[in-house]
Amino acid sequence: MNQQKRIEILSRLRDNNPKPTTELEYDTPFQLLIAVILSAQATDVGVNKATRKLFPVAPxxxxxxxxxxxxxxQYIKTIGLFNAKAENVIKTCQRLVAEYDGEVPENREVLESLPGVGRKTANVVLNTAFGWPTIAVDTHIFRVSNRTKLAPGKNVNQVEQKLLKVVPAEFKVDVHHWLILHGRYTCIARKPRCGSCIIEDLCEFKDKTSD
Structure with a gap:
């Protein structure tokens, strides 16, 4: 895919959703961090149901x-892998209290050292809470990047590095959200809704559908 086509794709996604954000519900960087940790192998809808009860009690x-x-x-038992997540969240909270006055540090190295936090989670927090031009690649973004040929790669790290290279600076802060939402609602896993896709004519996916 040439760069002119990439820019047109990103421009259309921006025009369609000028101010995108995460569908996880939160009020502070700390709450976002916890929500993202809980969202691993779980849906945002499921996490939000749990945190609506959790955050008022433990904000x-x-x-x-x-x-x-x-x-x-007791608050997160409806979420997948809740036993391991509970352990990681409490350990993370204890470290934040002991070392950072309870605040979430705006520092990638520190974030990635917290229990339950990997590169993807750190990218989401740095991007959404602090406005960094990071691109967290999940299954949706991986699928969309490869199907469209926007930034193909064999694994999430390759796709992330390709996106960082080819996405112009003006789009970098928001591209994570555009691609995730596009993969969640239009370019879905089993059968993409190509017929209702705003970038169908620019997409290089060979097996397009009429949906």
């Missing part, structure tokens, strides 16, 4: 750490 690292692992489990 910050201090109060969440005070819940303890068993206390936290």
């Amino acid at each position: 910050d690292a201090y109060s969440m750490a005070a819940l303890g692992v068993d206390g936290l489990k």
Whole structure:
């Protein structure tokens, strides 16, 4: 795919959704971090249902750490892998309290050292909470990037590096959200809705549908 086509794709996605954001519900960088940790192999809808009850009770690292692992489990037991996630969240909260006054540091190295936080989660927090031009590649973004040929790669790291290289600066802060939403609602896994896609004529996917 040539760069002119990429820019047109991104321009259309921007025109369609000028101010995109995550579908996870949060009020602070801390709450976003916790929501993203909980969202691994789970849906945003499912996470939001849990955090609507959790965050009013434990809105910050201090109060969440005070819940303890068993206390936290009562709020997140509807989410997949909740046992491991509870352990990681409480350990992360304890570190934030002990080392960073309960605040989420705007630092990639520190974020990636927290329990339950990998590169993708750190990218989401840095992008959504702090406005960094990072691109977290999940299954939706991986699929859209490869299907369209916007930024093909054999794994998420290759796709991330390709996107960082080919996406112009003016689009970098928001491209994560555009691609995730496009993959979630239009370029879906089983049968993409090509017939209702705003970038169908620019997409290089060979097996397009009429949906």
